[in-house]
Amino acid sequence: MARMKFLCDADRCIECNACVTACKNEHEVPWGINRRRVITINDGKPGERSVSMACMHCTDAPCAAVCPTNCFYTTADAVVLHSKDLCIGCGYCFYACPFGAPQYPRVGNFGSRGKMDKCTFCAGGPEADNTQAEFVKYGTNRLAEGKLPLCAEMCSTKSLLAGDGEIIAQIYKERVVKRGYGSGAWGWRTAYRETIAT
Amino acid sequence: MTAFLARIRAAVGVLVLLAAVIAAAPSGAQQKNPDGSVNPTASAVREEQLFKEMDRITGRCTLPDQKACTLEQPAGRDWRYFSQVTLPWIGAIAILGMLAVLVLFYLFRGMVRIEAGRSGRTVVRFNAFERFVHWMTAACFIVLALSGLNITFGKDLLLPLIGPDAFTTWAQWAKYAHNYLSFPFTIGVVLILLMWIGGNIPNRTDVAWVKEGGGIVGHGHPPAKRFNAGQKLIYWIVVIGGAAVAITGYILMFPFWGGTSIVGMQTAAVIHGIVGVLFVAAMLGHIYIGTIGMEGAFEAMGTGTVDENWAKQHHSLWLEEEKAKGKVEAPAGRMQPAE
Numbered sequence: 001m002a003r004m005k006f007l008c009d010a011d012r013c014i015e016c017n018a019c020v021t022a023c024k025n026e027h028e029v030p031w032g033i034n035r036r037r038v039i040t041i042n043d044g045k046p047g048e049r050s051v052s053m054a055c056m057h058c059t060d061a062p063c064a065a066v067c068p069t070n071c072f073y074t075t076a077d078a079v080v081l082h083s084k085d086l087c088i089g090c091g092y093c094f095y096a097c098p099f100g101a102p103q104y105p106r107v108g109n110f111g112s113r114g115k116m117d118k119c120t121f122c123a124g125g126p127e128a129d130n131t132q133a134e135f136v137k138y139g140t141n142r143l144a145e146g147k148l149p150l151c152a153e154m155c156s157t158k159s160l161l162a163g164d165g166e167i168i169a170q171i172y173k174e175r176v177v178k179r180g181y182g183s184g185a186w187g188w189r190t191a192y193r194e195t196i197a198t
Numbered sequence: 199m200t201a202f203l204a205r206i207r208a209a210v211g212v213l214v215l216l217a218a219v220i221a222a223a224p225s226g227a228q229q230k231n232p233d234g235s236v237n238p239t240a241s242a243v244r245e246e247q248l249f250k251e252m253d254r255i256t257g258r259c260t261l262p263d264q265k266a267c268t269l270e271q272p273a274g275r276d277w278r279y280f281s282q283v284t285l286p287w288i289g290a291i292a293i294l295g296m297l298a299v300l301v302l303f304y305l306f307r308g309m310v311r312i313e314a315g316r317s318g319r320t321v322v323r324f325n326a327f328e329r330f331v332h333w334m335t336a337a338c339f340i341v342l343a344l345s346g347l348n349i350t351f352g353k354d355l356l357l358p359l360i361g362p363d364a365f366t367t368w369a370q371w372a373k374y375a376h377n378y379l380s381f382p383f384t385i386g387v388v389l390i391l392l393m394w395i396g397g398n399i400p401n402r403t404d405v406a407w408v409k410e411g412g413g414i415v416g417h418g419h420p421p422a423k424r425f426n427a428g429q430k431l432i433y434w435i436v437v438i439g440g441a442a443v444a445i446t447g448y449i450l451m452f453p454f455w456g457g458t459s460i461v462g463m464q465t466a467a468v469i470h471g472i473v474g475v476l477f478v479a480a481m482l483g484h485i486y487i488g489t490i491g492m493e494g495a496f497e498a499m500g501t502g503t504v505d506e507n508w509a510k511q512h513h514s515l516w517l518e519e520e521k522a523k524g525k526v527e528a529p530a531g532r533m534q535p536a537e
Contacts, residue, residue, distance in 0.1 A: 011239045017260065034261055039269045041243050041257035049242040051257075053269055062278040068349045069366050070357060086366045088373050090349065091453055095464050096278040100268050112377075113453070181237040183244050190272045 002164035003078045004121055004143075005192070006152070007172055008052045010183050012159035015040055015050035019151035019160055023054075026122070026150045027139025033103040035119040036151050049183070052160050054151070055080065055101035055119035056191035063093035063102060077143065079123045084115040084137045091116075098190045121162070122149040169196050245270075265454060277464045281471070286350055289475035296479040300486045310414055310492040312508050320503040321517065321526045328393060329502055335386030335436075338379045343478045345372035350471065380447050387440035390433070397424040398433040403515070413512045414487060424516040432484050439477045446470035 015038050023029065023036045036054035041047075057080045064072035064080060071086035072093075091113055093102040104113035115137075124141030127134035134141060142150060152162035161168040169185070173196060176182035185196045248255050254271040261267070324332070348356065348369060357365040404427035410420040412428050420426075425433065449458060449466040458466075488495050494508035506526055509517040520526060 011242075032263070034263070034266055037259050037261055037266045039257040039259045039267055041248070041255065041269070043258040047241050047243045049239065051269055062274055066278050066281050068353055069369050070353050070362065071366075083362075086362055088366060088370045090373060091450075091463075092281065092467075095460065095467060096274045096281070098270055098272045098274045100266060100271070100460075112374075180235050181239065183239065183242065184246075186245050187270055189245075190270055190275075 001076045001078075003166070004057060004163065005165035005168060005188075006054065006056060006121075006149075007161040007168045007185050007188070007196075009159045009161065009172060009175065010049050010051050010186055011179075011181065012157040013038070013050040013052055014157055014159070016156055018154050018156050019052050022150045022154040023119070026142075027120075028135075029117070029139065030105060033105060033117050035101075035103065035117065051186050052151070052155075053099055053187065055097075055121070056099050056187050057121055058098075058191040059193060062096035062098065066092045066096040068092065073126070075123060077121075077123070079121040079143070081120055081123060081125055081138075082116065082118070083126045084117075085126075087115045089113040089115060099187060122147070165192070172196055265460065268460065271460060273461070273464065277467070280468055281350070285468075285471045285475070288472060289347070289350055289478075292475050292479040293482070296482045300482065300491075304486075304490065307414070309490060312494050312505060313511060314507040316494070316508075317506040319506040319526055321506055321509050321520050322502060323498040323504045323509075324502050326502065329499055331386055331389045331393065332499055334382055335390060338383035338386060339481065341375050341379050342383060343474075343481070345376040346474050347478065348372050350475075377451055380444065380451070383440070384444045387436060387444065390440075391437045394425070394433060398430045400427070400430060403427075404430065414491065419511050419514070421514045422512065422516065423519070424513060426513065428487075432480070435477070435480045439473055439480070442473045443470055443477060446473070 017038050020034065020036050020038060024034070027035070029035055036052060038050055038052045040050045042049065057078060059078075061072065061074070061080045063082075064070075064074070067082075067087075068090060069086050069088055071084075072080060072082045074080055089104060089112060091102075091104065093116060094100070094104075101118045103117045104115075105117065106112060106114045120138050120141075122140060122142035124130070124134045124144065125138035127137065129141050129144035142148065147153070149162040152160045161171060172182070172185065189195045245255070249272075253273060255269040256267055257269060259267040352365065352369060356368070360368070403422060407420040407422055407427045410416045410418045412426060413419060413422075414428070446466040446469045449455075449462065450470060453463060454460075488499065494505050498504050506517065509520070517526075
């Protein structure tokens with residue numbers, strides 16, 4: 001089985017936000033929820049760099065560990081998913097997540113945030129694959145159709161890679177060798193306790 | 199001629215400007231690779247370097263939710279360790295430890311009796327309003343404690359017994375109860391602070407009381423006013439602990455409100471958790487002394503009156519004050535002497 005990962009080649013990201021738009025459109029994510037976002041460090045200054053970030057589907061995921069109702073599960077492809085039927089909207093996963101991935105439809109109202117929403121690696125949820133019930137809660141299930149996440153598929157500069165960790169790491173390594181530079185796999189050390197030697 | 203000179207002046211000016219621009223441009227902006235190719239992002243920030251400078255990476259994003267502009271906060275993993283390892287251990291040791299101490303204490307000491315027996319004469323200890331405030335706070339506390347412990351221990355203790363669907367239904371209602379009952383609980387703590395602070399300022403009597411081991415650990419009957427040192431301790435645990443859980447609880451209930459950062463939310467959860475489990479342990483001790491630990495104590499908060507001999511044994515100075523005010527009552531229905 002594959003071990004699914006995201007890899008943002010930050011030397012290629014041009015902050016076009018196509019990944020963000022593709023994700024929102026594909027899954028019909030409501031206003032206020034962003035499963036993926038692009039962050040620019042040192043914006044407008046020397047050393048500026050943009051990175052696209054979403055749920056990294058961590059190894060030994062902190063969100064799953066702190067959830068008081070154990071609503072998270074990891075698929076055979078190592079994608080970290082959750083059940084909105086079991087989520088009570090306590091917000092703990094957001095405190096534990098190193099990447100700010102969990103999103104909530106509401107704020108305030110005595111902390112009634114509603115059911116948590118996050119990137120599913122385009123793999124839906126616990127409902128039967130590609131059913132309406134699954135789509136309404138989690139969006140489309142592209143993995144079940146044999147396709148990879150749309151954010152990476154639509155990336156205009158092929159900065160964002162999604163797929164089996166070993167394959168995308170190999171693609172990245174080849175790029176680094178060919179062009180002669182690379183800033184590393186952002187977030188990999190935090191998410192997977194490993195990094196790509198380049 | 200003048201036109202020619204002006205043209206030369208302009209040309210020199212342009213050259214000087216160009217030289218200045220070239221000199222000012224950072225020489226390392228376009229580093230070359232060993233093979234002569236150019237690295238266009240050589241000066242851009244790198245992850246390891248950012249983590250050396252600070253413990254999280256934040257930038258700019260175009261979303262209205264500015265929390266989304268934090269790229270990475272590995273501190274979440276520390277918070278995970280606290281909530282999954284540190285807090286359950288503190289909670290288990292404090293609560294199970296307190297229960298063990300109470301069981302052992304009961305086996306050795308048993309119920310502390312009214313030594314002189316009941317006199318039949320009663321004295322009012324807590325009026326109706328005081329009892330209402332106490333029981334409102336106590337009832338809220340029990341629900342808050344159970345629903346709070348459920349967050350830390352529920353998935354290990356209860357979830358395997360009742361299954362995920364039933365557990366989520368219960369946890370969801372427990373969360374609502376925890377959020378809404380915090381309001382009457384906070385009002386109760388404020389009223390407790392105001393109505394009993396007069397009798398709860400530590401003084402010299404408390405030193406002597408503690409030296410003799412009070413009325414429950416020791417066997418003497420050190421004098422005490424309305425509240426002895428042990429009760430003062432419970433009072434200040436309720437007031438200070440109640441304030442701590444209330445403040446951190448409202449921070450958690452209104453997430454990120456008023457500019458609270460993720461570090462602020464994590465810290466609030468840490469304080470709320472630790473104070474919460476210690477509070478539960480302290481209240482177990484309070485419930486023990488108020489029920490099976492001491493004869494005649496429960497009535498104080500039950501009917502509001504205590505037996506005169508109980509008061510003499512545990513609160514001698516207070517009883518004298520009450521007697522001086524003429525507040526000790528003969529039991530209802532008994533004939534009074536004629537003279």
